[in-house]
Every structure is written in structure tokens, then in C-alpha cells.
Amino acid sequence: MTPAAEAAPVPSERGVLVQIAISLTRDRVSLFFLLVLIAIVLVAIFADQIAPYDPIAQSLLSINLPPSAEHWLGTDQFGRDVLSRIIYGARTSLLLGVTAPALAAVIGTAFGVIAGYFGGWIDRIIGRFLDIFLAFPALLLGILIAAALGAGFWNMVVVLTVAFAPRFARIARASTMSVRSEAFIEAAIASGLRTPSIMLHHILPNIAGSIVVVLTLWIATAVRLEATLSFLGLGTQPPKASWGNIIRDGLGNLFGSPWPIVAAGLAITLTVLAFNMLGDAVRDILDPEARDE
Amino acid sequence: MWRLVASRVLDAIPTMLLVLTLVFVAMRLLPGDPAVTLLGDHATPAQIEAMRARLGLDVPLWQQYLRFLWNALTFDFGKSFVNSQSVAAMVALNLPYTIELTIVSTLIGTIAAIPLGVLAATHRGKTADYATRLFSLAGFAIPDFYLGALLLITFSLNLGWFPINGGGAGFVDRMYHVFLPAIALAFIKAAFVSRLTRSSLLEVLNKDFVRTARAKGGREPRVIYRHGLRNALLPVVTGLGLSILSTLSGSVAIEFIFGRPGVGSMLITGIETRDYPVIQAGIIVFAMFVVIVNLAMDILYVFIDPRVGAAR
Numbered sequence: 001m002t003p004a005a006e007a008a009p010v011p012s013e014r015g016v017l018v019q020i021a022i023s024l025t026r027d028r029v030s031l032f033f034l035l036v037l038i039a040i041v042l043v044a045i046f047a048d049q050i051a052p053y054d055p056i057a058q059s060l061l062s063i064n065l066p067p068s069a070e071h072w073l074g075t076d077q078f079g080r081d082v083l084s085r086i087i088y089g090a091r092t093s094l095l096l097g098v099t100a101p102a103l104a105a106v107i108g109t110a111f112g113v114i115a116g117y118f119g120g121w122i123d124r125i126i127g128r129f130l131d132i133f134l135a136f137p138a139l140l141l142g143i144l145i146a147a148a149l150g151a152g153f154w155n156m157v158v159v160l161t162v163a164f165a166p167r168f169a170r171i172a173r174a175s176t177m178s179v180r181s182e183a184f185i186e187a188a189i190a191s192g193l194r195t196p197s198i199m200l201h202h203i204l205p206n207i208a209g210s211i212v213v214v215l216t217l218w219i220a221t222a223v224r225l226e227a228t229l230s231f232l233g234l235g236t237q238p239p240k241a242s243w244g245n246i247i248r249d250g251l252g253n254l255f256g257s258p259w260p261i262v263a264a265g266l267a268i269t270l271t272v273l274a275f276n277m278l279g280d281a282v283r284d285i286l287d288p289e290a291r292d293e
Numbered sequence: 294m295w296r297l298v299a300s301r302v303l304d305a306i307p308t309m310l311l312v313l314t315l316v317f318v319a320m321r322l323l324p325g326d327p328a329v330t331l332l333g334d335h336a337t338p339a340q341i342e343a344m345r346a347r348l349g350l351d352v353p354l355w356q357q358y359l360r361f362l363w364n365a366l367t368f369d370f371g372k373s374f375v376n377s378q379s380v381a382a383m384v385a386l387n388l389p390y391t392i393e394l395t396i397v398s399t400l401i402g403t404i405a406a407i408p409l410g411v412l413a414a415t416h417r418g419k420t421a422d423y424a425t426r427l428f429s430l431a432g433f434a435i436p437d438f439y440l441g442a443l444l445l446i447t448f449s450l451n452l453g454w455f456p457i458n459g460g461g462a463g464f465v466d467r468m469y470h471v472f473l474p475a476i477a478l479a480f481i482k483a484a485f486v487s488r489l490t491r492s493s494l495l496e497v498l499n500k501d502f503v504r505t506a507r508a509k510g511g512r513e514p515r516v517i518y519r520h521g522l523r524n525a526l527l528p529v530v531t532g533l534g535l536s537i538l539s540t541l542s543g544s545v546a547i548e549f550i551f552g553r554p555g556v557g558s559m560l561i562t563g564i565e566t567r568d569y570p571v572i573q574a575g576i577i578v579f580a581m582f583v584v585i586v587n588l589a590m591d592i593l594y595v596f597i598d599p600r601v602g603a604a605r
Contacts, residue, residue: 132308135587136580137535140542144576147564148319224436228546231438232561251442251550258446265439273434 020212023285030281033274040271044090053081055088056239064256073263076246077253078239082260085241086267092153092230092242093271097223100157104164105215111165112172113199113207117180126169133166142225146234156235160225164218171214175207209286216279220272227268243268301591305584310362312580317361320573321354331374370574375566380574383559388578390460391555393467394547395540398475402482402540403533407522409483410490410529415517417495425487432484438546441477445550448473458552474551478543482536489532493525500524527594534590541582 024030043050053071059079067074073082115126133141141163142156149155179185180203188198229235230244238245243264250261328344329336336344345351349360364370370380413425449455461470497503498521506520507513545557552558560575562568 128307129311132311135308136583137538137542139539140545140579140583143542143545143560144316144579145319147560147572147576220434227436228438232546232549234564247439247442251445261439261442261446265436265443268436268439269431269434272436273430276430276433 020282020285024278024281027281030278033277033281036270037274037278040090040274041094043087044094047088047091051081051084051087053084055080055084055241057081064253066257067259073259074257076249076260077256080239082246082263085246085260086243086263088241089243089246089264089267090271092236092240093223093226093268096153096156096160096226096236097219097271097275100160100222101164101215101218103157103161104218105168105211107161108165108168108170109172109204109207109211112169112174113176113203115169116173116176117195117199117203119177123173127173130166130169130173133163134170136163138163138167138221139225139228142229143232143234146229151229151234151237153236153240156226156229159229160222163225164222167218168211168214171210172207175210176203179203179206213279213283213286216275216282220275220279223271223275224268297595298592301588301595305588309581309584312584313362313365313577314358316573316576316580317358319576320569365577370577371570373571374568375571380570383571384556384574384578387554387556387559390553391541391544391548391557394471394474394478394544394553394555395537397468397471398478398482398540399533399537401475402479402536403486405479406483406486407490407529409487411494411517411522413487413491414494414498422491425491429484429488432481435480437477437481437543438550440480441474441547441550444473444477460554470553474547474553477547478540481543482540485536485539486529486532489529490525493528494521497521497525530593531590534586534593537586538583541579541586 024034057080059075062071062075062079064077065071065075065079071081071083073086075081076085111126115123115130136144138160142159145159145162146155149158185198185202188202193202226235226242227244227247230242231248233245233248236242236245238249246264247261250256250258250264328341328348328350331348332340332344342351349357352360368381368384370384372378373380373383409425409428413422416422445457449457455473456470459470461467494517498517503516503520506516511520544555545561547553548555548558549561556575556578559571560579563571563575
């Protein structure tokens with residue numbers, strides 16, 4: 001552990017984010033993946049401008065073309081430009097990858113803070129439910145809920161939110177319990193502050209750091225799960241482009257080239273890798289002792 | 294110790310009950326009336342009424358719930374909407390293939406992972422350590438279904454070394470069929486378990502008893518395996534439990550890609566054909582699997598580390 005980390009005071013919420021941003025740009029590997037991520041985000045935002053073709057425009061005249069100057073990654077069995085589909089797939093992936101974990105973070109944190117703050121029977125009931133949800137791998141839970149709810153983008157948001165929220169709740173609960181015993185919470189209670197106000201202004205800022213770390217790592221998982229569910233036909237429905245359903249279409253296309261599959265898979269891998277690396281880097285910054293795990 | 298084991302088993306019962314209740318609620322939340330879905334939009338009200346009675350949907354909800362629990366307990370999952378086969382028989386046919394895939398991939402993954410983890414820990418900060426870190430980063434980032442698709446395209450479709458689909462018959466043929474799918478799942482598992490082995494072994498190698506063993510002139514491989522690895526395995530066993538569960542969920546996509554029979558592909562086919570009894574059975578089987586693996590890990594833990602039992 002570096003002396004600087006030892007001496008670091010307990011930062012406020014704003015301080016944490018600034019500290020993370022500065023530290024990320026100092027490390028070469030982190031900076032690289034930060035730039036990769038920014039590039040992916042820009043591609044997703046400006047998909048309309050970047051994509052050479054309409055991702056859902058079918059053309060019977062250009063079915064299963066190999067990669068060429070006009071179609072860098074070729075076309076699929078419906079004559080759609082694969083590169084354009086992959087560019088739009090970034091939009092699908094990131095939209096879901098950010099929405100579901102963010103919703104899960106809000107809902108999970110609320111339950112976790114309530115359980116950790118009050119303790120007692122409330123904590124026991126919430127804890128019991130958490131144990132059961134946590135016993136299931138997120139993907140399995142996702143498949144099971146998708147099986148019940150049906151396929152589609154917004155159902156997938158619900159699926160992943162339900163699958164992830166308990167993960168956030170567990171972290172929030174543990175962090176809240178340790179903050180709850182601090183003297184300044186006792187002081188806040190003694191000074192007559194109302195409970196919701198204590199939770200919002202005293203507990204939340206102090207547990208935000210650990211929530212942010214978990215959030216980054218679950219975005220990576222959400223991107224992978226979106227791809228998996230769409231691949232299985234339980235997620236994003238065609239003709240809407242998703243990296244998962246591009247691979248599905250590619251495997252189902254006996255006369256196509258493997259390039260759509262290879263490219264879409266690389267897009268998923270790179271995005272997941274970038275979020276994972278940044279998540280690890282953020283964790284290292286907030287918790288230097290965990291560095292060598 | 295046996296009391297602890299018994300209490301863990303008792304703990305699993307409310308969990309299973311709650312899971313079944315959630316499945317029941319989820320299946321009732323399904324959009325549309327199953328009887329209408331089954332008969333199509335042109336069915337007469339009388340036909341729908343008869344079908345509802347046949348499906349047991351005409352009795353009060355609490356009776357449906359109790360019947361549902363009883364059926365799950367007795368493995369009576371009803372008949373498939375699609376081919377009228379007994380769903381329990383379908384499960385019995387498919388389950389061995391999923392278990393086989395899980396076991397083979399866990400074996401391959403673990404056999405590859407533990408030496409890799411030892412290598413990384415003993416060569417900390419050197420090339421071997423960075424190489425295994427790169428390997429595990431790749432393992433965490435590459436989706437298993439993508440790896441499966443690449444393996445299928447390369448080794449089955451292009452080179453023709455492995456079968457394109459099916460589960461095989463007879464031991465040798467089944468191992469031949471399970472190999473590629475198992476590799477796809479084992480890769481991710483190895484990434485996870487090798488990291489775990491590395492960090493756990495590093496921690497143990499810093500302990501005093503390891504220093505003592507070295508000071509007494511123990512040769513390095515002996516120190517690492519006898520004193521280090523043995524004590525480092527406890528977290529690895531827990532990690533293995535987690536990774537078996539993730540293999541189980543990964544198996545759904547892998548079975549689908551390789552056209553293998555299995556509970557996962559049964560579930561996906563069920564979803565595609567809206568075969569509710571099959572979906573329901575698939576979910577219950579997976580849920581039971583999860584509860585049983587968690588229970589087995591808890592119990593194994595008690596036996597591996599007697600302190601777990603003593604502490605409670």
C-alpha cells in the first residue's frame with residue numbers, strides 16, 4: 001500500500017468521482033481502456049451518422065456477400081450490411097448495459113440501506129430473500145425470468161434489473177451496517193434528524209464508492225447477458241440489431257461467411273473487457289488493499 | 294458436525310419452497326390464458342372451458358398452488374402441449390446430458406486451472422504470471438457462446454474433427470460429442486479458478502509455517518504442494534461451487550449451439566414452442582440443481598475445514 005493511500009481522508013461523494021477520474025488517466029492500461037470505452041460510447045451515440053447503411057434494410061440482390069469495399073464485413077442472409085448492424089448493436093448493448101444495472105443499483109441500494117439501517121426482523125426478511133436470489137447465477141435467473149415474461153428489450157431490462165438488484169442490495173446492506181455504527185450517525189439521530197434524511201445525506205454518500213465499483217462490474221455482465229439472451233432468442237428481437245442476434249443469425253446461415261460472428265463476438269469481448277478493466281481499476285483506486293486479489 | 298449438516302439440509306427446504314412459489318407466481322403472470330394459447334383464437338368457449346378443466350385452471354388459486362407443489366414434489370410435470378409426451382420422461386432423458394457436460398467441463402477446467410494458478414503464484418510478477426493473467430482476462434471477457442460458436446465453426450464445420458450436433462451413444466461416443474462443448478465452458482471456468490488458486494496460494498505461501506518448512510530444508514515443490522496448495526484449496530473449493538453454477542447457466546447456450554440434448558435445450562425449445570409444462574419443468578429442474586449444488590458446497594465445506602463446524 002502506498003503512503004498516499006494510507007493518508008487519504010474519507011472522501012465525500014464528489015471527491016470520490018474526481019479522484020477516480022484523475023487516477024484512471026494516470027495509469028496507461030486504464031487510460032487505454034477508458035479511450036476504448038469512450039470510442040464505443042461515441043459509436044453507439046452517433047450510430048446514425050457512422051453506419052454506412054440502414055441496419056434493417058433488406059436487399060434480395062446482395063445476400064450473403066463476402067467482405068468487400070462496399071460492405072466491410074459483408075452482408076447477411078437478408079442482404080443487410082453487417083458492419084452497420086454491429087454499429088447499431090453497440091447502441092442496443094450499451095442502452096441495456098447501463099439502464100438495467102443503474103435501475104438495479106437504485107432499487108437494490110434502497111433495500112440494502114433499509115435492511116442495514118434498521119436491522120432486526122426487517123433485515124432478516126430482506127436477507128432471506130437476498131440469499132435465495134444470490135444463490136442463482138445472474139444468467140440463469142435471467143433465462144428463467146425471460147422464459148416466464150417472454151422476449152423483448154424492455155422485458156430484458158426487467159429481467160436484468162431483478163437479477164442484479166440483490167447483488168447491489170447485499171453490498172449496500174453490508175456498507176450501511178458498518179457506517180451505521182459510526183459516531184456521526186449517532187450524532188445525527190441525537191440531533192433529531194428524520195430517518196429518511198439520515199439515510200439520504202449521511203449513509204448514502206458514504207456507501208456510494210462501493211456501489212460505483214459494483215456498478216461498473218455489473219455493466220460488463222449486463223452487456224454479456226444481453227448478448228447471451230439475444231443469442232438464445234430471448235432478448236432483443238430481430239430486425240433490431242444486437243450483437244447477440246447477429247451471432248444467432250450468423251450461425252443459422254449455412255451459406256454465410258463466419259465474419260459476422262467473429263466481428264460481433266469481438267465487439268462483445270472488447271466491451272466487456274473494457275468495463276471489467278475499468279471496474280478493476282476503480283476498485284483498486286477506492287480500495288488499494290484489494291489490488292492483488 | 295452431523296447436526297450442522299442436518300441444519301444445512303433443513304435450511305434448503307424453505308429456499309426450495311420459496312423458489313417453487315416464485316415459479317408458480319411467474320407462470321401465472323404469463324400473458325394470456327394457457328388454454329386459449331393452446332387451442333388458438335378460434336376455439337369455442339366450451340372448448341376453452343374443457344381445456345381449463347383439463348389443465349387444472351378451473352379450481353381456486355390456492356388449490357392450484359397446493360397441486361403445483363405436490364406435483365413438483367412428486368416430479369409430476371404433466372404432459373407436453375406439443376407432443377403430449379410426459380414431461381418428467383423428457384427431463385429424465387435430457388438431464389444426464391446436462392450433468393455429463395457439467396462434470397466433464399468442470400474436470401477439464403479444474404485440471405487446467407490449478408497448475409496455472411500455481412505457476413502464476415510461484416512466478417509472481419514474471420512472464421508466466423502475466424501470461425496467466427492475460428488468459429484469465431480473456432476468459433472473463435469472451436462470452437462462452439461465442440467461444441462455442443468459434444469452436445464449432447473451426448473444428449466441426451471446417452476441419453470436420455468433431456461432430457456437428459447430437460449427444461452420442463455409448464461412453465466413448467458420448468465423450469467425443471461432449472468434448473468441444475465442454476472445452477467452451479471449461480475455458481471460462483479455468484480463467485476463474487486459476488485466479489482464485491493464485492491469490493489463495495500467494496496468501497498461504499506468506500504464512501509462517503511455509504517459512505518454517507523452507508527453513509527446515511524442504512525442497513520447493515514439496516513445500517508448495519504439501520504445505521502450500523493443500524491449505525490454499527479451501528477457497529478454491531468454494532469457487533468451484535460457484536463455477537459449477539455458472540457452467541450450468543452457460544450450458545443452456547452451449548447445448549443450443551452444439552445441438553446437444555439437455556435440460557437447457559429442452560427449456561429453449563419449450564420457450565420457442567410456448568410449451569408451458571416443459572418451461573415450468575425446466576425452470577424447476579435448474580432451480581433444484583442450484584439449491585443442491587449450494588447445499589453440497591456447504592456440506593463439503595464442513596468436512597474440509599472442521600473449524601467451520603466448530604465456529605457455529
